[in-house]
Amino acid sequence: xxxxxxxxxxxxxxxxxxxxxxxxxxxxxxxxxxxxxxxxxxxxxxxxxxxxxxxxxxxxxxxxxxxxxxxxxxxxxxxxxxxxxxxxxxxxxxxxxxxxxxxxxxxxxxxxxxxxxxxxxxxxxxxxxxxxxxxxxxxxxxxxxxxxxxxxxxxxxxxxxxxxxxxxxxxxxxxxxxxxxxxxxxxxxxxxxxxxxxxxxxxxxxxxxxxxxxxxxxxxxxxxxxxxxxxxxxxxxxxxxxxxxxxxxxxxxxxxxxxxxxxxxxxxxxxxxxxxxxxxxxxxxxxxxxxxxxxxxxxxxxxxxxxxxxxxxxxxxxxxxxxxxxxxxxxxxxxxxxxxxxxxxxxxxxxxxxxxxxxxxxxxxxxxxxxxxxxxxxxx
Amino acid sequence: xxxxxxxxxxxxxxxxxxxxxxxxxxxxxxxxxxxxxxxxxxxxxxxxxxxxxxxxxxxxxxxxxxxxxxxxxxxxxxxxxxxxxxxxxxxxxxxxxxxxxxxxxxxxxxxxxxxxxxxxxxxxxxxxxxxxxxxxxxxxxxxxxxxxxxxxxxxxxxxxxxxxxxxxxxxxxxxxxxxxxxxxxxxxxxxxxxxxxxxxxxxxxxxxxxxxxxxxxxxxxxxxxxxxxxxxxxxxxxxxxxxxxxxxxxxxxxxxxxxxxxxxxxxxxxxxxxxxxxxxxxxxxxxxxxxxxxxxxxxxxxxxxxxxxxxxxxxxxxxxxxxxxxxxxxxxxxxxxxxxxxxxxxxxxxxxxxxxxxxxxxxxxxxxxxxxxxxxxxxx
Numbered sequence: 122x123x124x125x126x127x128x129x130x131x132x133x134x135x136x137x138x139x140x141x142x143x144x145x146x147x148x149x150x151x152x153x154x155x156x157x158x159x160x161x162x163x164x165x166x167x168x169x170x171x172x173x174x175x176x177x178x179x180x181x182x183x184x185x186x187x188x189x190x191x192x193x194x195x196x197x198x199x200x201x202x203x204x205x206x207x208x209x210x211x212x213x214x215x216x217x218x219x220x221x222x223x224x225x226x227x228x229x230x231x232x233x234x235x236x237x238x239x240x241x242x243x244x245x246x247x248x249x250x251x252x253x254x255x256x257x258x259x260x261x262x263x264x265x266x267x268x269x270x271x272x273x274x275x276x277x278x279x280x281x282x283x284x285x286x287x288x289x290x291x292x293x294x295x296x297x298x299x300x301x302x303x304x305x306x307x308x309x310x311x312x313x314x315x316x317x318x319x320x321x322x323x324x325x326x327x328x329x330x331x332x333x334x335x336x337x338x339x340x341x342x343x344x345x346x347x348x349x350x351x352x353x354x355x356x357x358x359x360x361x362x363x364x365x366x367x368x369x370x371x372x373x374x375x376x377x378x379x380x381x382x383x384x385x386x387x388x389x390x391x392x393x394x395x396x397x398x399x400x401x402x403x404x405x406x407x408x409x410x411x412x413x414x415x416x417x418x419x420x421x422x423x424x425x426x427x428x429x430x431x432x433x434x435x436x437x438x439x440x441x442x443x444x445x446x447x448x449x450x451x452x453x454x455x456x457x458x459x460x461x462x463x464x465x466x467x468x469x470x471x472x473x474x475x476x477x478x479x480x481x482x483x484x485x486x487x488x489x490x491x492x493x494x495x496x497x498x499x500x501x
Numbered sequence: 502x503x504x505x506x507x508x509x510x511x512x513x514x515x516x517x518x519x520x521x522x523x524x525x526x527x528x529x530x531x532x533x534x535x536x537x538x539x540x541x542x543x544x545x546x547x548x549x550x551x552x553x554x555x556x557x558x559x560x561x562x563x564x565x566x567x568x569x570x571x572x573x574x575x576x577x578x579x580x581x582x583x584x585x586x587x588x589x590x591x592x593x594x595x596x597x598x599x600x601x602x603x604x605x606x607x608x609x610x611x612x613x614x615x616x617x618x619x620x621x622x623x624x625x626x627x628x629x630x631x632x633x634x635x636x637x638x639x640x641x642x643x644x645x646x647x648x649x650x651x652x653x654x655x656x657x658x659x660x661x662x663x664x665x666x667x668x669x670x671x672x673x674x675x676x677x678x679x680x681x682x683x684x685x686x687x688x689x690x691x692x693x694x695x696x697x698x699x700x701x702x703x704x705x706x707x708x709x710x711x712x713x714x715x716x717x718x719x720x721x722x723x724x725x726x727x728x729x730x731x732x733x734x735x736x737x738x739x740x741x742x743x744x745x746x747x748x749x750x751x752x753x754x755x756x757x758x759x760x761x762x763x764x765x766x767x768x769x770x771x772x773x774x775x776x777x778x779x780x781x782x783x784x785x786x787x788x789x790x791x792x793x794x795x796x797x798x799x800x801x802x803x804x805x806x807x808x809x810x811x812x813x814x815x816x817x818x819x820x821x822x823x824x825x826x827x828x829x830x831x832x833x834x835x836x837x838x839x840x841x842x843x844x845x846x847x848x849x850x851x852x853x854x855x856x857x858x859x860x861x862x863x864x865x866x867x868x869x870x871x872x873x874x875x876x877x878x879x880x881x
Binding site for chain 1: 514
C-alpha cells in the first residue's frame with residue numbers, strides 16, 4: 122500500500138422519503154438563504170421539486186431557483202449563478218439533480234470566492250474556501266454527491282476540465298433511490314457505465330492493495346448485477362438502492378485506498394470527445410472509450426487485467442471480458458462505438474488534440490498523441 | 502436496503518512515517534494543550550513515543566503524559582484523566598495506543614462535560630459535546646480510530662459497557678502499519694479475530710444489501726489472508742498495511758451500510774466474560790464466543806451462513822466453515838475455548854447474568870438467559 126489520507130466529511134442521508142429532511146439539514150448548518158440549482162425541469166414531473174420546496178419552506182430556508190443546468194454543465198451558466206448569489210446575498214447552494222448539477226454547484230461554490238471561476242480549472246487560482254453545497258441526488262452515476270471533484274465545460278474554449286479541493290465536499294447529500302424509478306432507461310445505463318469506469322480508473326493500478334482490489338471487485342460486480350436487474354424491472358427498489366450506494370462508494374475515496382492517483386486517461390479522452398460534442402453524456406463517452414483503452418493498454422501488464430476478467434466478468438481471457446463488457450453495455454442501451462454517436466474517423470485528430478490540451482494523460486501508461494489516436498480508432 | 506445515514510468525518514492519515522504529522526494536525530484544529538494518553542509503555546520501546554513527542558514539540562503543542570491505560574480500560578483511570586485535564590486546563594486528548602487507549606480517550610472526552618462520566622454508559626446523561634480526540638494507532642483491531650464508539654469497564658460494578666455519539670469521532674487518526682511490526686504474535690491474532698467479528702456482527706443480518714454483502718466478504722477474506730501472511734512473516738509490510746486498512750473499514754460505517762443495526766450478541770457475551778475476567782483481551786473473548794454463536798443460531802436462517810461458508814471460507818457447509826474458522830484462530834494463536842482461559846462450567850451462570858445486565862442481546866436472534874448459557878456451554 123502506498124501512503125494515503127482518507128477524509129470525507131459528507132453527511133450522506135440514504136433512503137426512501139429522505140428528501141423531506143433537507144430543510145432541517147441546511148438549517149443545522151446555519152445557512153438560511155440558498156440558490157436552488159436544477160436542470161431541465163424533470164424534478165417538476167417526478168415530485169422531487171415539490172418535496173424539496175416543501176421541506177425548505179417548513180424549515181424557513183429562503184431560496185431562489187435557477188434551472189437550466191446542461192448535461193455537460195457550462196461555465197457560462199455557472200457565471201450567471203454566481204451573479205445571482207451576489208445580487209441576492211445568498212449563503213449556499215442546493216443542487217437538485219444528477220452529477221452535472223452537483224458539479225456545477227461545486228464550481229459555483231468555489232468560483233464565488235475567485236477573481237474568475239475558470240481560473241481554478243486552469244490552475245491559476247487556488248481554492249481556499251467555497252460556499253456550502255447541499256445536494257439532492259436524482260441520478261446515481263458520478264459519485265459527485267460524496268466527493269470533492271467537479272467537471273465543467275468552457276464552451277467558448279471547448280475545454281471540459283476538472284477541479285478538486287477538500288473545500289468542495291457537499292455538507293449534506295440526500296440519496297433517495299426511489300425517485301430514480303422514473304429515469305429513462307438510457308440514463309440508468311449511462312450511470313452504470315460511469316460508475317464502473319470510476320472503479321476501473323483505479324483498479325488496474327492496484328497491486329499491493331489486496332483489500333482495495335477485493336473491495337473494488339465487489340463494487341464492480343454489484344454495479345453490473347444491479348443494472349442488469351434494473352434493465353428487467355426499472356421499479357426494482359433493491360436493485361436501484363444497491364446501485365445507488367455502489368455508485369457513491371465507487372468514487373468517494375474507498376475505491377482508491379492505498380493509491381496516490383488514479384489513471385484517468387479514459388476520462389481525459391471522454392472529456393476530449395464531449396468537449397467537442399456536448400450532446401454526448403459523460404457515461405456514453407466512457408462506455409465507448411473504456412473498452413478500447415483496455416484493449417490498447419492491457420498487454421503491458423496482463424495479469425491485473427486477467428484477474429479483472431475472472432473476478433468481475435467470470436471470463437478466462439482479457440479479450441473475452443472486454444467483449445462481454447461491450448455486449449453488456451450494448452444490451453443496457455449504452456453506446457460502444459463513436460459511430461453510434463455520429464463521430465467519424467475524420468474527427469479523431471481534433472478529439473486527440475483536445476484531449477492533449479492538459480498534457481499527456483494516463484498513469485498505467487502515459488498516452489502520447491499516437492496512443493490517443495489509436496484508442497479512438499479502436500473505439501470507432 | 503434499509504434507510505441509513507453515512508457520516509464519518511475522521512481524517513485518517515495512513516502510512517509509513519506519518520506519525521511525524523500529528524503535531525501539525527493538532528495545531529490545525531486549533532488545539533494547543535493535550536493530554537497524551539497511553540498504556541503500558543510499549544510505545545517507549547518501539548520508537549512511537551519519541552516520534553510523537555518530537556512532532557508535538559516541533560508544532561509547539563504542550564502536553565501532559567498519562568500512561569497506564571489497561572487492555573480493558575477502566576472508569577477509574579478515565580476519572581483520573583479527567584481530573585488531570587481540569588487541573589491543567591488541557592484542550593484535547595491524544596491517544597497513543599490500541600483500541601483500549603482510544604476508547605478510554607473517547608470516554609474521557611465525553612465524560613469531561615458530564616456530571617458523572619459513567620452516566621452516559623448507563624444512558625442517564627446524553628453526550629452533547631466532547632473534547633477533541635486525536636489518535637496514533639499502535640494495534641489494528643477495534644476500528645476505534647475511525648468510529649464514534651467506546652467501551653469502558655466499571656470495575657467496581659463489574660460492567661463492561663459502551664457509548665456512541667457523533668461527537669466522539671476522532672478529529673485525526675494516524676495509522677502507520679510499520680510500527681505494528683514489533684507486536685507480539687498473540688496481539689496480531691487477537692486483532693484479526695476482533696476485526697473479523699465486527700464484520701460478522703453485521704453480515705448475517707444483511708439480505709437485500711447485495712453491495713454490502715459483497716464488500717463485507719471482501720473485507721473478511723482480506724483480514725484472513727493478511728493475518729495468515731503475518732503469521733508467516735511478521736515483517737511483511739504489505740500484509741500489515743492491508744490488515745490495518747481492512748480492520749479500520751470493518752467498523753467505520755461501511756460494513757453496515759443499509760442496515761439499521763448490527764447484532765452485537767457475541768460482543769455482549771464477550772463483555773460479560775471480560776467484565777468478570779479483565780485479563781482476557783477483547784479479541785480473545787470474541788474468538789471464543791463467535792464460533793459458538795454461529796453454531797447456535799445458524800439453523801434459523803442457514804442460507805446466509807451458507808453463503809458466508811462458501812464466499813469467505815470456501816466451504817460447502819456451515820459446520821465445516823465454523824471448524825475452519827476455529828482451526829484458523831487456533832493456528833494464529835487465538836483461544837477458541839473458555840477452558841483455555843481457565844474458565845470452567847461453574848462460572849457460566851455468573852457470566853450469563855453479567856451479559857444480561859443490559860437486557861436481552863441480539864437482533865438476528867434475541868438471546869434469552871437459556872440461549873446465552875447454551876452458547877457459553879458450546880464455547881467451553
